[in-house]
Amino acid sequence: MMNDEMGHPGDEAMLRYADGELSEADAGRIRLHLETCGRCRGELEDLRATLSACAHYHQVETRFPPPAPWGDLSRQLATLDEAPSAFARLCQALRSHAASSRRWTVAALALACAVIYWVTDTPSARAEQLLRKAAAVESAKPAPRRIQIRSKTRTVTRRTGALPAPSDVSDRDTWPSLEAQFRAANYSWEDPLSARSFMEWRDRLPEKRDDLVTDRSGYQVRTTTHSSDLVEATLKLRAEDLRATEGTLEFRNHERVEISELPEEAAPSSVASVRPEASSDPHPELPRTQPGDSAATVAATPGGELRVFAALRRLGADMGEPIEVTRTERQILVAGVGLDPQRAREIQDALSSLPNVAVRFSEPAPAPVSPSAPEASSPAASSEAVRLLRSRLEAQLGGRGPFEQFAEQALEGAEALMTGVHALRRLSQRFAPETESQLNAEERRLLEKLRGELTHLVLQRETEIQDLMKPVLGAPPASRNSAIVSKQVAAEELFRAARQVDRLVSIVFGGAAVEQAGPLEPQLRSSLAELRAAMEACMR
């Protein structure tokens, strides 16, 4: 399992570990190794990132929903049973081939099964099913939007969907001749780019022919008829949500009209959505503000903010990344500084479906040039204390090399602890009791879940650093039982304790400036004990 003389697991073992394919014993050995090997932890992280990129690719690759609703299999099976001849033919086909080969003949079977599909598998039936489904989606989620209507001679742009704003009404009358043609053909002028309008026109036709073209971007329904002034209409439905995105209408007088959806200039009032503000420039700072001046704008709620935190949690972007979340009355601003473009992209994607969220990424401001002398003084006595402790630890660990390795782990461990604690504290601060009381029951459950996840992560990191320190410092002294009641206070207490541990670890192992005198070892030991107590309080 361990592949080289240093005991590092090989690539395959690591992959099997990540995939949960190892025996408990082998997985345990790797887990143990990972605890002490930064290099392998890095490799595991790398591997997980690749797996997650694959998963994303796979999702994109297979995001095309089945073109028709799934048939009722029970009924089809019953039909098979009720039609003994079909079933016998099927079995016969299987048997005759089983003699020569144990494998089934797919062709014969598919042929027999095709009987079942004849009824439901015509382009018309599929087009109809698809349109009904798309129309149902439209009514469930009415989405006001801007569309463009073009003919050879003219182009108009207007808003459709839910109730048009009064200011749009005048637009609607700007093309009377075309409107009259629509009405004569029984095709909705008000909402011409929708599955419902297409279906209503199509349903009234006494005679029609349908074609359905499916590709990976979606479906195109085309209906032609001789019994309407509108002799041919096509409608494109987007694969992921069956939203109508493009249509063409061809009238008997050869007028051809193309209708397409335009990107929103401003998010519509009832469905204000993310306006990603980064561009291909890795970190542009676009001062675009979120639309939200309309009186109908849905206010940005604590629940909305919570969902932003949940989305960031799913990506692990709530820990140790320079991302700030702020909520005003109307919007939730997620601001990231100096993120790499790919990460920025992931975050934008994750937030794109949430309402009233604005995302802004920017480059970090150049660091101020300062001839910074360390602010804190380093009293000789304290420096001496550091030297003493270091030499004791070096002796205990077996030399300078092992000490350096230990020091690196301690610093990494403290940093990991701090990022977790910061995330937990931020969540507690953003959702203090008075804010929490504004959440509904479901949101409260979500908050609890997030808190639980973060607490668990912090606990892991806390355990790691305690386990690391215990052999050299001894078990932390028993600490007083904390009487902390609220989660917010517990998170604050945990933050304070973790910061103290982090500070001392930086002094002892990272050469940070010493701010106070005193023997360091007992301080470190008691700070770990306080950390333990605070952690326990958080989990109560």
Next chain:
Amino acid sequence: MLSLLYEESLLMGDRELGAASLRDQVARLFEEAREDVYRYLLTLGLAPPQAQEAAQDVFLRLYVALKKGEEIRNPRAWIFRVAHNLGLKIRRRRDLPSFAPGLEARIPDPARDPEEDLLERERLRRIDRGIQELSEQQRNCLFLRMEGLRYAEIGAVLGIGAPTVGEFLRRAMAKLKKVLHDE
């Protein structure tokens, strides 16, 4: 209700079970696994309508097999094995080219800011390039893993041993890691 997919063995040819109950069980499996099978068939290069049709066929065949008294030890592996063979045969029989439109057509959310799309495209293009360079077996292993199959199950689907699956996946990951990090 417990998932039948994870049962260790299905023996539904049992006379006591009766046709209606057998139908119900297959219908339940169908509801549970049809989307997974459909997706896997898409990755084999079938177009959506063919993939949907083939996915339904798989479950009809499952019903026939069980009705004949065949014991199915691992339903999930069985279903994917049949889907795999069926998918390949459909492509061969109809002499279809692999259904693989340009990557552009596969990028989600056409309404998104085009500049933003560039980043997404670039990342997907890289991984797409890597996946195209994988051997067919490596690719199949990878996509079956994405559907949540264990190595032993993937082995049963593709007719290879679980250690070979591990080796295929290792090579696939090495290649993909490389293309993702290549500048």
